[in-house]
Amino acid sequence: MLEIRGLNVKYGAIHAVRDVCLSIGKGEIVTLIGANGAGKSSTIRAIMGLTRCTAETLSFTPPGQPPLDLQGRPAEERVKMGIALSPEGRRILPHLTVEENLYLGAYSRDDTDGIEEDLEHAYALFPRLKERRSQKGGTLSGGEQQMLALARALMSRPSLLMLDEPSLGLAPFLVEEVFDIIQTINREGRTILLVEQNAFAALNIAHKAYVLEVGAVAIEGRGEDLLKDPRVQAAYLGG
Ligand SMILES: Nc1ncnc2c1ncn2[C@@H]1O[C@H](COP(=O)(O)OP(=O)(O)OP(=O)(O)O)[C@@H](O)[C@H]1O
Ligand SMILES: [Mg+2]
Known part of the structure; x- marks a missing residue:
């Protein structure tokens, strides 16, 4: 993909x-650690079209279509092609309500019925957001804002969903919840980076993983194999 x-x-x-x-197959969860x-x-912002980059190949295959070169296409076009990013650090709009933030995630779409369907689906995945649908985004707790950012990325109905540190700063039970939700979203047919x-936690749910060290891929393999890799254990899993 x-x-x-x-x-x-x-x-x-x-x-x-x-x-x-990097190579990401349809239906996979691929993780990038480091x-x-x-x-x-920087890598995922380059895929989204938010950072200038050069590449020999930067090719995305939307479902049922031939591979398309992403280079030279602005981020909005990449969103329409089916790529979405939930950025690092809760980048939600604080003065808009939860629901307005979610509708913003669907700005590239004009299928009103589909948008309503996806809004209800987002609320089913994140019941806390439904309870707080009229509350201003900025008054949500940090963890709730993180969930809103993730739910908003889903509102463009992406085939490739990229998540930048969705568990950052969350309490342990919420981390578990977020990883469960990521697996649910994946089982619903979305590919995840x-x-x-x-x-x-990431290696536990990933089909495939890449370890970046000072900008370059140092190790790659199946998630379960990297969990057992002594180099990964020493550097990233606390020995
Ligand atoms: N806009 C920018 N201008 C200059 N340097 C940048 C910019 N964005 C990132 N960098 C630098 O590029 C390097 C890679 O940054 P990047 O944000 O991709 O790292 P990261 O792996 O996401 O790190 P973290 O885990 O802290 O989020 C860092 O040295 C950073 O200082
Ligand atoms: Mg980062």
């Missing part, structure tokens, strides 16, 4: 992403 070869992101003199190759500053957010600091 997504094929990346030779992806590079540079910010002036900082070479944040170095010749990264230390702070490893280039995880998950960036996480919580390597243990």
